[in-house]
Amino acid sequence: MNRTELEELLGAYALDALEPDERADVEAVLAHEPDLARKAAHLQTAAVLLAADHTVEPAASLRDSAIASALSVRVNGWHIDNPDGASISAADLHQRQWDDLAELLVTLSEADWLATTSYSCSVAELMAHLSASLEHTAHRYLDASDFVPPPGTEDDHWAMTRPTIERLLAGPRQAIIDALVDVNDRIVAALPAREAALGDISDLTSAAVLVRAKVFEMWMHSDDVRRATGREFLDPDRDRLAALCQLAADATPLGMTVTGGAAPGKTVRLVLTGPGGGTFVRPMAYRDRASGDGDLLIVATAVDFCRLAGKMLDPADFIFDAEGAVELIDAVFAGASTFAE
Amino acid sequence: VIHFGPDDEQAPVTQTLTAQWPATVAAVSQPSAAQPRVTKSWDATMVDRVAAGDETALATLYDQHVGLLYSLALRVTRDRTAAEDVVQEVFVHVWTHPLTFDETRGSLRSWLGVIAHRRAVDRVRREAAARAREERDHRRTVTAPPDIAEAAATLITSERVREAVRRLPADQRQAIELAYFDGRTFREVAAVLEIAEGTAKSRIRLGLSKLSDALQGVTSWT
Numbered sequence: 001m002n003r004t005e006l007e008e009l010l011g012a013y014a015l016d017a018l019e020p021d022e023r024a025d026v027e028a029v030l031a032h033e034p035d036l037a038r039k040a041a042h043l044q045t046a047a048v049l050l051a052a053d054h055t056v057e058p059a060a061s062l063r064d065s066a067i068a069s070a071l072s073v074r075v076n077g078w079h080i081d082n083p084d085g086a087s088i089s090a091a092d093l094h095q096r097q098w099d100d101l102a103e104l105l106v107t108l109s110e111a112d113w114l115a116t117t118s119y120s121c122s123v124a125e126l127m128a129h130l131s132a133s134l135e136h137t138a139h140r141y142l143d144a145s146d147f148v149p150p151p152g153t154e155d156d157h158w159a160m161t162r163p164t165i166e167r168l169l170a171g172p173r174q175a176i177i178d179a180l181v182d183v184n185d186r187i188v189a190a191l192p193a194r195e196a197a198l199g200d201i202s203d204l205t206s207a208a209v210l211v212r213a214k215v216f217e218m219w220m221h222s223d224d225v226r227r228a229t230g231r232e233f234l235d236p237d238r239d240r241l242a243a244l245c246q247l248a249a250d251a252t253p254l255g256m257t258v259t260g261g262a263a264p265g266k267t268v269r270l271v272l273t274g275p276g277g278g279t280f281v282r283p284m285a286y287r288d289r290a291s292g293d294g295d296l297l298i299v300a301t302a303v304d305f306c307r308l309a310g311k312m313l314d315p316a317d318f319i320f321d322a323e324g325a326v327e328l329i330d331a332v333f334a335g336a337s338t339f340a341e
Numbered sequence: 342v343i344h345f346g347p348d349d350e351q352a353p354v355t356q357t358l359t360a361q362w363p364a365t366v367a368a369v370s371q372p373s374a375a376q377p378r379v380t381k382s383w384d385a386t387m388v389d390r391v392a393a394g395d396e397t398a399l400a401t402l403y404d405q406h407v408g409l410l411y412s413l414a415l416r417v418t419r420d421r422t423a424a425e426d427v428v429q430e431v432f433v434h435v436w437t438h439p440l441t442f443d444e445t446r447g448s449l450r451s452w453l454g455v456i457a458h459r460r461a462v463d464r465v466r467r468e469a470a471a472r473a474r475e476e477r478d479h480r481r482t483v484t485a486p487p488d489i490a491e492a493a494a495t496l497i498t499s500e501r502v503r504e505a506v507r508r509l510p511a512d513q514r515q516a517i518e519l520a521y522f523d524g525r526t527f528r529e530v531a532a533v534l535e536i537a538e539g540t541a542k543s544r545i546r547l548g549l550s551k552l553s554d555a556l557q558g559v560t561s562w563t
Contacts, residue, residue, distance in 0.1 A: 007546075008539075008542055008543065008546060009542065009546075010546060011542070011545040011546030011547070011548070011549040011550070012520065012526070012527040012542055012545050012546070014549055015517065015520040015521045015545060015549065016458055016459050016462040016520075016521075016524070017520035017521070017525060017526050017527045017530065017545065018526060018527070019526055019528075037446060038445070038446060041446035041447045041451070042447070042553050043549050043550070043553055044447065044451065044454075044455045045447050045448070045451040045454075045553070045556075046549055046552040046553035046556050047454075047455075047458070047517075047521055047549060047552075048409070048413070048450070048451050048454030048455060048458065049502050049552070049556050050502065050506065050517075050521060050522075050552070051409055051412050051413040051416060051454065051458075052409070052499045052502045053499050053502050053503050053506070054412055054416060055408045055409060055412040055499075056408070056411060056412045056415055057407070057408050057411065058407060058411040058421075058424070058425055058428060059421075059425070062407070062411070062425050062428060062429070063400075063403060063404075063407070065425075065429065066403060066407075066425075066428055066429045066432045067396065067399060067400055067403060067432065069429050069432070069433055070399060070429075070432045070433045070435070070436035070437075071396055071399075071436070073433060073436065073437055269395070269397070271389075271390045271393045271395040271398070272393055273389035273390065273392060273393045274389070274392075274393075277392070277393040277394075278393055278394050279390075279393050279394040279395045279396070293397045294397075297397075299386060299389065299390055299393075299395075302393075316347060317346075317347050318345070318346065319344075319345065319346030319347070320344075320345050320346070321343065321344050321345070321386060322343050322345060323343065326343060329345075
């Protein structure tokens with residue numbers, strides 16, 4: 001079919017007045033001819049406008065049946081366009097995040113290792129800190145490390161890592177990478193057998209949740225290294241984003257209570273768009289119950305919301321739509337960021 | 342819906358943690374400085390929400406567009422039950438394949454209308470293969486809605502559409518109506534009008550192009 005023949009058929013195509021095989025032929029061409037596709041779309045719009053001359057409302061009962069029919073094809077609580085977001089093991093989640101960081105670390109120059117992060121420490125210090133932080137997780141939850149926090153530092157996330165930082169900074173940069181490789185290998189190896197014993201991820205106080213939340217820390221520090229060394233940020237894949245969205249959304253009620261922003265009786269509807277996204281209807285206070293469609297609607301991309309929850313994104317830079325009880329937005333964001341504390 | 346974000350949406354997202362090591366990152370948990378800003382495309386937002394599994398967004402789309410979709414399906418199928426089935430199919434499609442909407446090719450309303458029409462036409466053609474045309478025509482007569490004109494009068498753009506259609510040459514208008522509202526192929530239109538297939542094809546294309554030009558400004562509706 002040449003272009004002239006196709007253009008002659010566009011009118012009939014727009015009116016659905018072609019045989020199925022002709023329609024397929026036209027669509028095959030339009031897929032590679034954006035200007036013709038736009039022209040066809042204009043004609044289709046004009047055709048649809050013809051119906052404006054005669055509008056009739058259907059029976060009211062159709063609303064419920066049509067929407068119920070659509071919702072019935074939802075898969076595992078996730079939208080059918082996001083089937084991969086249904087589940088990912090803790091080991092896989094951790095491994096994928098570590099793989100991204102490992103690929104970054106081997107590209108760093110000495111100047112990069114000395115670059116200043118947002119914590120006013122060097123990239124080398126930050127990565128040494130991360131290795132100790134991961135050792136602590138491996139020790140505390142997975143019995144996969146002999147890491148012992150210095151006395152009196154158990155509740156100080158940074159102070160407990162100081163001896164490790166000093167030791168690793170005294171050696172070559174490769175020693176930091178080796179330490180990270182070693183601890184991540186042990187965590188990933190230990191997780192499959194231990195994950196079930198760590199508790200239910202629906203229980204926010206379970207070790208299972210805390211171990212998964214370490215991925216936020218790895219991602220947060222990875223982005224920080226990228227920023228400090230002039231590299232572009234790297235978004236996690238949709239599986240990870242789905243898991244992180246779930247964590248952040250689930251943490252929001254508890255986080256709002258912990259941060260003093262709880263709104264008992266209120267419900268937030270978080271609509272997180274793009275890869276790994278989903279819709280999360282959550283109460284605005286710990287142990288409260290979500291009800292209705294939500295008092296506050298927040299629509300944002302999944303990746304931005306996760307960056308906000310991981311405190312990698314300033315609320316002032318966060319792009320989102322909101323409707324309803326907008327005065328509660330800040331409290332929701334503070335609650336969602338609980339894991340980053 | 343209020344849109345929040347930085348003044349310059351194109352500005353690179355920057356890390357703004359300011360706490361001094363080894364302090365915590367609590368510095369960014371200060372109250373949000375987010376400010377309302379220009380709203381982005383409603384269509385794009387609604388599709389994003391549906392893609393994220395937001396049932397309330399689907400319900401909103403239903404409320405906004407069902408009148409058009411049902412009317413369109415009814416005009417083609419001439420059967421209330423069939424039209425309801427078409428509407429249902431449209432919303433299942435929207436729910437399961439929202440990301441097939443391409444904003445650069447037209448509005449969400451237009452996209453929904455195209456889906457509804459195609460489903461309705463496919464249904465009519467399936468039925469035509471199974472039943473005698475006369476039988477279906479009889480049913481049309483029985484089930485045609487009695488209040489079409491009154492309902493149409495409520496649409497702001499309907500008069501403009503009517504005027505545009507009235508201005509079409511009769512032969513082009515007839516070819517378009519036979520194809521669009523009777524679900525006929527251009528070959529069937531040619532047979533009904535006893536004209537050459539090429540002529541039917543041309544009348545449809547020319548007429549629709551004129552309609553498209555005449556209705557260019559009706560963007561608020563589409």
